[in-house]
Amino acid sequence: MPYMYILRCADDSFYVGSTWNAERRLAEHNAGTGAKYTKRRRPVELVYAAWFDRIDEAYAAEKQVQGWSRRKRQMLIDGRADALPGSGSRARAREERALPPGVT
Numbered sequence: 251m252p253y254m255y256i257l258r259c260a261d262d263s264f265y266v267g268s269t270w271n272a273e274r275r276l277a278e279h280n281a282g283t284g285a286k287y288t289k290r291r292r293p294v295e296l297v298y299a300a301w302f303d304r305i306d307e308a309y310a311a312e313k314q315v316q317g318w319s320r321r322k323r324q325m326l327i328d329g330r331a332d333a334l335p336g337s338g339s340r341a342r343a344r345e346e347r348a349l350p351p352g353v354t
Contacts, residue, residue, distance in 0.1 A: 251270070251301050251302075252268065252269070252270055252301065252302045252303070252304060252305040252307065252308035253268065253269055253270075253271075253272045253275075253299050253300065253301050253302070253308055254266070254267075254268045254299070254300050254302065254308045254309075254311035254312045254315065255267055255268070255269065255272050255275070255276075255296060255298060255299040255300075256296075256297050256298040256299075256315065256323060256326070256327060257276070257279060257288065257294040257295060257296055257297065258294065258295045258297045259287075259288060259291035259292070259294050260291050260292055260293055260294070261291050263291060264297075264320065264323050265279070265285065265287055265288050265291075265294065266312055266315045266316045266323070267284075267285070267312055268305065268308040268309045268311070268312040269308075270305065272296065272299050276294070276296050279292070279294045280292055280293050280294055297327050298326060298327045322334060322335065
């Protein structure tokens with residue numbers, strides 16, 4: 251099942267990715283074989299994952315969230331999607347159309 255995921259790195263930064271298998275990918279990141287970015291920032295912790303029907307949807311969500319600020323990513327992790335900047339406005343409506351199903 252395809253996932254978009256967010257990791258919290260040892261330096262408290264976030265890494266956003268997509269994968270077919272979140273558990274395997276987390277193990278790869280912690281083994282130092284996942285990505286150059288996380289290799290230097292281990293250990294990493296999975297703090298958010300959203301599943302999708304198709305991998306292209308997970309990848310689109312990954313690219314969307316990669317463009318977000320740290321504050322906005324933290325709000326998603328905390329389950330406060332309703333408090334995201336622009337929520338309840340035309341900006342929020344544009345954002346919802348841009349996100350694939352499964353990501354709020």
